[in-house]
Amino acid sequence: MDFNFILAADSYKTSHYQQYPPHTNIVSSYIESRGGEHPKVLFFGLQMFVEQYLTKPISQADIDEAEDIITAHGLPFNREGWEYILHQHGGYMPLEIQALKEGSFFPFRNVIVQVRNTDPKCFWLTSYIETSLLRAIWYPTTVATRSHYIYQTIKKYLELTADNLDGLPFKLHDFGARGASSLESAAIGGLAHLVNFMGSDTMASLIYGRKFYDIDMAGFSIPAAEHSTITTWGRGAEKAAYENMIDQFATEGKMVAVVSDSYNLWHAIDQIWGDELKQKVIDSGGTIIIRPDSGEPVEIVTETVIKLMDKFGFSYNEKGFKILPDYIRVIQGDGVSAPIIEQILERLYQLKISADNLAFGMGAELLQKLDRDSQQFAMKVSAADIDGVWYDIYKDPITDHHKQSKRGRFAVIKSGKDSCLTISERSLGSNENLLETVYLDGKLMRRQSFAEIRKLALG
Secondary structure, three states: OOOOHHHOOOHHHHHHHHOOOOOEEEEEEEEEEOOOOOOEEEOOOHHHHHHHHHOOOOOHHHHHHHHHHHHHOOOOOOHHHHHHHHHHHOOOOOEEEEEOOOOOEEEOOOEEEEEEEOOHHHOOHHHHOHHHHHHHHHHHHHHHHHHHHHHHHHHHHHHHHOOOOOOHHHOEEEOOHHHOOOHHHHHHHHHHHOOOOOEEOOHHHHHHHHHHHOOOOOOEOOOEOOHHHHHOOOHHHHHHHHHHHHHHHOOOOOEEEEEOOOOOHHHHHHHHHHHHOHHHHHHOOOEEEEEOOOOOHHHHHHHHHHHHHHHHOOEEOOOOOEEOOOOEEEEEOOOOOHHHHHHHHHHHHHOOEOHHHEEEEEOHHHHOOOOHHHOOEEEEEEEEEEOOEEEEOOOOOOOOHHHOOOOOOEEEEEOOOOOEEEEEHHHOOOOOOOOEEEEEOOEEOOOOOHHHHHHHHHO
């Protein structure tokens, strides 16, 4: 739905135009991750927000609607300010937004985004957009960061136990659409995950990839069973349900995932898959991916792989780790989190079993079980032009110095091969400023392709 951008703010923001010092002209703010779960963050998502909301002008109808709602809500409304934007700027926000390149992976406490008003009469606008701008940054960046660290974990174990990294892009599959708070959240978070991996069942993310990042197909999936399609056959026809999956989908070179714990996982593996349907699995030409879906993940996955090796055999790869035949694999999609993935892979490593035997599906842990504090994101005012003089602005609570904010206008420069450093804009000298203008007065000034972002993120 189209949303009135004037109303996309915290309520109390509407009173702030009356709170700044007299003769305030420019207000400059920045966004950073102040710490949290990971020492580095993977920046992603700003381009979606800019295109979706800032390249569309507000209208007189928006102003009238906003006044009606805000005044009834008990707050003052800046009709003069919004009508000035409408008449003098065609309804576009007179702002400059600078940002690092999406796909950048850098230490926390660096400036990711810097924003200021470009019209002195709109000094109040910089902080007014904090609600929507900060949300547009923290959520996809936090998802992309979590996904990226899982990518690094899986990559580490593949390097230890597999002959190559060919399967890495599909080792973490997005199962999170139904657990996300909204369709938009699923689309944004799902696309953030696809910066690192290429497996997803969140179709909404594919639409956002096409719309905002010029990628025809950002992720891929395969046919897969769920409990409803297995249990509808009845317990006595469990074998027939599995056989139907083979017949329908396991053609030459194709993959199909079959949830196998609707009743008794061990019976399904030992008796049905490993005995009654064994030859059909071998002869299918495809790859059957067994999905255990309940129980303690580390124990269940380990036992599943071992039982499948007992039934279908295994070989040793070039690194001396056990690998199932190409026609049988495992995916774990229940109770999966970043720590659980590492625990499973470590257990298999200790048993000399290759990480290439399995993949993971992650739902709420990927798209929903995180918040702004996961990486301690904040947007703060750091400089202001008041009556023609620039002042450094900051906060430094005596009760929590960790929340001390930066002061001044900033630039970000390279620091070594794979890092960066936030400095004063005045100290930039001949260094390249990694903060580039992304948005200026209604126009998208920098457009990145998804391919470029992936290349930056994954090297």
